[in-house]
Amino acid sequence: MTLPDRTGHFGEFGGKYVPETLMALLEDLERIFKSLKSDSKFKREFDFYLREYAGRPTNLYHAERLSTHLKTLKVYLKREDFLHTGAHKINNTLGQVLVAKRMGKTRIIAETGAGQHGVATATAAALMGLECVVYMGCEDIARQALNVDRMRLLGAEVVPVTSGSKTLKDAMNEAIRDWVTNVNNTFYIIGSVAGPHPYPVMVRDFQAVIGQEARRQFRAKEGKLPDYLIACVGGGSNAMGLFHAFFKDKKVKMIGVEAAGYGINTQHHAAPLAKGDVGVLHGSRSNLLETKDGQIRIAHSIAAGLDYPGVGPEHSYYKHIGRAEYVSVTDKEALSGLKLLSAREGIIPALETAHAIAYLEKLARRVKRKANVILCLSGRGDKDMEQIKPYI
Numbered sequence: 001m002t003l004p005d006r007t008g009h010f011g012e013f014g015g016k017y018v019p020e021t022l023m024a025l026l027e028d029l030e031r032i033f034k035s036l037k038s039d040s041k042f043k044r045e046f047d048f049y050l051r052e053y054a055g056r057p058t059n060l061y062h063a064e065r066l067s068t069h070l071k072t073l074k075v076y077l078k079r080e081d082f083l084h085t086g087a088h089k090i091n092n093t094l095g096q097v098l099v100a101k102r103m104g105k106t107r108i109i110a111e112t113g114a115g116q117h118g119v120a121t122a123t124a125a126a127l128m129g130l131e132c133v134v135y136m137g138c139e140d141i142a143r144q145a146l147n148v149d150r151m152r153l154l155g156a157e158v159v160p161v162t163s164g165s166k167t168l169k170d171a172m173n174e175a176i177r178d179w180v181t182n183v184n185n186t187f188y189i190i191g192s193v194a195g196p197h198p199y200p201v202m203v204r205d206f207q208a209v210i211g212q213e214a215r216r217q218f219r220a221k222e223g224k225l226p227d228y229l230i231a232c233v234g235g236g237s238n239a240m241g242l243f244h245a246f247f248k249d250k251k252v253k254m255i256g257v258e259a260a261g262y263g264i265n266t267q268h269h270a271a272p273l274a275k276g277d278v279g280v281l282h283g284s285r286s287n288l289l290e291t292k293d294g295q296i297r298i299a300h301s302i303a304a305g306l307d308y309p310g311v312g313p314e315h316s317y318y319k320h321i322g323r324a325e326y327v328s329v330t331d332k333e334a335l336s337g338l339k340l341l342s343a344r345e346g347i348i349p350a351l352e353t354a355h356a357i358a359y360l361e362k363l364a365r366r367v368k369r370k371a372n373v374i375l376c377l378s379g380r381g382d383k384d385m386e387q388i389k390p391y392i
């Protein structure tokens, strides 16, 4: 059986745990999304924008000097950092904006943490001539001023969120509130494989192009399949985008890298798969970080895009059935990973991506025989220069 099932579940994870007012909306979206899956005109349109506007296909690059350094690993980088706006997020926002247009919506809303999803959404909305409102926590607005300017330049309205911890999860709550109030003309673009059904499967399908291309490209270069796939996991969209096309290739091992922040045994990390409980957050059942009395805990990571207390339900499922392994990397290790790729390959990765890079050194020590790896280079590091200045 292909998952999710009819109720949007991946095993015990996923689903749609939302107020009744949202139920009809989600069912509407589900119906349209299902019909678009077999709509060749929609597919052609999406492919067109991915290719002509975003810059697909992205290269699968053999990182030779990095591989020499790692000794036991031959590493290929899937270069999502080449895409317009600098990361994989544009794949998803282009897809969802096209769905919104099909549904006749004229107004786009989104939540954003670091501002990367906000920028990708504002970009796609500008491209399609749609009104765009982005909810962003006050804390994040202060920390990510450059992305706020970008969104405004792209014509989006950035609404400061002052409730709760004034960060991503609160922005998501506000966006949901807006959606309930303005359903008639508004489409809500979620930025990762999280949220209520059908978002996790919809975002996965839009990001699956990463793995489809990588699988084809790797076979053309090596004549076989890779031994390992590695990607960082925030909500989990770049990882699931890479993993999905390889799900049935049982010999291909998958590793998702969460953010361990100050350390997985401290209160300051963003590793719900390693250290979280199962519960409901933002309409879906999945692993999440909570306090003893069941409140959502604030996540911490040096990488703003990994700083989310939940994770997409399909990753919880992959973990549960043992299809993927989930590991974690601290802030400090991620910084070394960032320096390693910059110095060895002349590629400055995003701090998020640097978590996956950092894990390569650990994997290199683990493997016995030479192994082939595809790593999802989810984004470029220009956006993080201000933040990493003290560590250079």
Ligand SMILES: *Cc1c(COP(=O)(O)O)cnc(C)c1O
Pocket: 087, 088, 089, 116, 117, 191, 192, 193, 232, 233, 234, 235, 236, 237, 238, 239, 305, 306, 350, 352, 353, 378, 379, 380
């Ligand atoms: C947002 C972001 C991530 C984390 O999001 P996922 O949904 O887990 O992929 C990772 N890398 C970059 C560059 C990002 O901008």
